[in-house]
Amino acid sequence: MDEFEIRRDRMVTEQIQRRGITKTAVLEAMRAVPRHFFVPRELRENAYSDNPLPIGSGQTISQPYIVAYMTSLLDLKGNEKVLEVGTGSGYQAAILSLLAGQVHTTELIPDLAARSAETLRDLGYDNVIVHQSDGSLGWEPCAPYDAILVTASAPKVPAPLLEQLTPEGRLVLPVGSRGMQWLELWQQKNGGWQPEVMLPVAFVPLRGAHGWSNWED
Numbered sequence: 001m002d003e004f005e006i007r008r009d010r011m012v013t014e015q016i017q018r019r020g021i022t023k024t025a026v027l028e029a030m031r032a033v034p035r036h037f038f039v040p041r042e043l044r045e046n047a048y049s050d051n052p053l054p055i056g057s058g059q060t061i062s063q064p065y066i067v068a069y070m071t072s073l074l075d076l077k078g079n080e081k082v083l084e085v086g087t088g089s090g091y092q093a094a095i096l097s098l099l100a101g102q103v104h105t106t107e108l109i110p111d112l113a114a115r116s117a118e119t120l121r122d123l124g125y126d127n128v129i130v131h132q133s134d135g136s137l138g139w140e141p142c143a144p145y146d147a148i149l150v151t152a153s154a155p156k157v158p159a160p161l162l163e164q165l166t167p168e169g170r171l172v173l174p175v176g177s178r179g180m181q182w183l184e185l186w187q188q189k190n191g192g193w194q195p196e197v198m199l200p201v202a203f204v205p206l207r208g209a210h211g212w213s214n215w216e217d
Contacts, residue, residue: 007048015050016068029098038091057109061089073172080146085135090116093128103128106135136208138164153181153203158210162193174203
């Protein structure tokens with residue numbers, strides 16, 4: 001094992017398993033994806049630390065535990081079609097690619113979309129398709145999705161995302177105010193979409209038609 005592999009294994013053991021993530025497939029994916037290639041070169045020494053990191057354009061790569069936790073909530077079996085809203089660095093999409101059949105991921109910021117697409121392509125994640133678009137609208141051309149994961153905070157759940165889920169689908173996203181949100185899991189129960197509140201989180205704002213209108217404030 002090289003130094004980054006050792007750090008990655010320690011990350012999974014100490015940051016993820018000890019906090020209660022037990023799904024074998026998720027743990028294996030977190031061990032497999034080289035997180036250090038998804039952060040700026042000058043931050044690679046910190047790639048496996050227990051915190052989010054800046055990736056440019058005011059965006060971040062999420063804390064490893066949060067990536068694993070949100071992924072676990074989707075309960076993927078291996079052949080699903082998944083939509084990710086907020087590609088960022090591409091790291092979350094890479095994790096999803098090892099757990100699903102096909103991953104569509106949207107990124108509003110052109111530079112991040114281009115950079116993440118290049119990283120994912122260079123690392124061989126061929127079942128991920130990056131779309132430079134307003135992710136708060138989902139990605140209707142390839143709907144419906146078995147699961148949707150949103151990596152930015154919304155003031156409320158975007159209606160287009162629920163409309164693009166299969167009836168058995170799952171939507172995971174942070175909802176709340178600018179500084180503090182709650183991670184929610186949306187599923188159909190009793191004939192309608194209902195949220196289950198999971199844990200407090202802090203994400204960058206979701207931008208777009210169904211995100212924050214004045215996100216720069």
